[in-house]
Amino acid sequence: MTGPTGPRSGVSRRRLLGYAGAGAAVGAAGFAGGIGTARATDGTGATDDRYAFHGRHQAGIVTPAQDRVHFAAFDVTTGSRAELVAMLREWTAAAAAMTQGRSVGSGRPLPYDAPPADTGEALGLPPGRLTLTFGFGPSLFADPDGRDRFGLEDRRPRALRRLPHFPADALQPARSDGDLCVQACADDPQVAVHAVRNLSRLAFGTAALRWSQLGFGRTSSTSTSQQTPRNLFGFKDGTANLKAEEPDAVEEHVWVGPDDDPRASWLTDGSYLVARRINMTIETWDRASLREQESLVGRDRLHGAPLSGGHEHTAPDFSVTGSDGRPLIPTDAHVRLAHPSRNHGVRMLRRGYNFTDGNDDLGRLDAGLFFLAYVRDPDRQYIPMQTRLAAQDGLMEYLRHTGSALFAVPPGVRPGGFVGDRLFT
């Protein structure tokens, strides 16, 4: 029996099926011809179902937030810088293929007696607006024992270190940190899971999955074209989020500038990613009155309007008081404490997801918010705000941070380059 070849890069998953399916596919032997004569027709540009992989910035940051995420953090298991770089090159090629709806594989025909280059569960699925966004953790530069395994310590960005301990933290090491990360966002979770699985497979012998998190519903809009979604408190979340349509604000608050950090110029046009797994005690929350819930959030639940009046996108007015003389937006309301006007004008690009991971022994859902935020400088943006929220935010009573990680997110990849190449050259 002449075996078929594995699916190849350069052939779209759907086109491949359509083409070969139209041929005389008789038994396994029939497929090789169909595949072998199919040719790539996809460009690499963005269309309505895919985003370009190459560019000045990585996709998956200001890209309109897709509906689902599979996030994965890896530990590098090799001590060899060359092997690490080789893996990043392989990841780059695979990411360029998968984000365009193509299978993993470099166009080389594979013998029937070899494992397929792609695991196959996304065959026939559209690209699903998949984006793959890569980051480097502090431990890649100096591991917990202070070892500089890859000769990178002198290029470690100043702000790239483990986040400090915050009062409400109940962090689990198995859900925290990591040398590398991949954020796979897509409209179809099977496409996102397929991507993480294949990157994990390519990493075999070089890096191993440390933790991963699925998120089933986005909790932030990153574009004015999107409706504001709801978190598991039942409230609209991220109304005041940074949006792609505010290019000046994105430049100011998201992208690392060329003069930000002299020892980490490789990070220019990149960003920092804060990842926090935040459990919500939803059973307790669900027993709070609507009045209490709205007071804690500072917005009404149905429309997301600030309690000072107006509609969802009305700016909150923290000075308005009710007939009892007290502010309509309470002093410990989340919207007040997190507002830029109370945080030196600081904003973040949030890109979080709701999650549910089964339940505990008492029948309580293990559920909450997988918080993802991109910032230009965590020391100025995330850390002061979270310090303040952890101490004062009334919502903290219903939150428990169980995972935490910080990553430096390199700039976009140029054609021919690889993820983070400026760090290694």
Added chain:
Amino acid sequence: MTGPTGPRSGVSRRRLLGYAGAGAAVGAAGFAGGIGTARATDGTGATDDRYAFHGRHQAGIVTPAQDRVHFAAFDVTTGSRAELVAMLREWTAAAAAMTQGRSVGSGRPLPYDAPPADTGEALGLPPGRLTLTFGFGPSLFADPDGRDRFGLEDRRPRALRRLPHFPADALQPARSDGDLCVQACADDPQVAVHAVRNLSRLAFGTAALRWSQLGFGRTSSTSTSQQTPRNLFGFKDGTANLKAEEPDAVEEHVWVGPDDDPRASWLTDGSYLVARRINMTIETWDRASLREQESLVGRDRLHGAPLSGGHEHTAPDFSVTGSDGRPLIPTDAHVRLAHPSRNHGVRMLRRGYNFTDGNDDLGRLDAGLFFLAYVRDPDRQYIPMQTRLAAQDGLMEYLRHTGSALFAVPPGVRPGGFVGDRLFT
């Protein structure tokens, strides 16, 4: 401040938002009027985004399989039959509302100082083709100590008992069994998770979540209108599944008939649900050659055609041999062992989902197939087939069954009735 009322049954989630949003919503006090004057306009029939809740059979069985599932099993914590029945009534009302895109709540206005009737995270989302399918486990009739807590033992269906131990079982009690189950299927996982959460909340004090499982991608088609999806082995799954378009076969293999079991006539028009959490050792699978993978499955990977030739929907011919005289479909191939012709003509309606639940300490994904199958008689259909597969199927090397449960699925609910009412009256 005059408080708004909670969202009400009878008002569609989307319409409610649209209506009140058009009004002068000024601060929290403004919303009450908008909501209060909105009126129900939705019927209860199926439209393109929702399925009828009432009917001869429960929805979510032959219904075209939706893309996502949140499955939950509950332990009843009360000893009171009246409390159990009251909860089933509440579940029924909530399910009738949520499947039609309405919020949980019985139309009664709620004071602002009470917890909202609905947890809210699905507000504004369409119904998402949500179906809620309920089942009763063996332990509801006689618990592990043999106690008949609710006076139901003499109506226990003959076939409703714990599944036997199969050779490849590595069952975890925390992922197995349960007095009650709810299968929530929807196109949007947030809709499915919202439904389970709200049913779980209504159960407070009467039943507690025992285990739950999210599935992100359907692995079976239950209608000829659907493409065959792929499992995490990368293969099309369920090609030969029972389809809604085969009404005679569905009658024969899925629905319990009036004469099937004299002591359980209440189960007429119902079914049995087999739930199995099947871990796949995908890292090992991914290192197998394409030749080995296809031999184990008995189909080609790209198109799902049987190795005896043809296309996906060609019937496999187990007698065809290759030039070496050996059968093209090996004797231990899954498709051969699971085929009706090798199982006394037995068929099942499969409705499974792919799952990924993080990873283990070695960086291996905790992933696989959440197998769900509806059968008229597990003793004739599932048990003999699984006994055979566990002993002979070459695929078993890559599978580990980690969860198991069997439920009797009562018939559909008539307007005015409640889930399982024929069992309790």
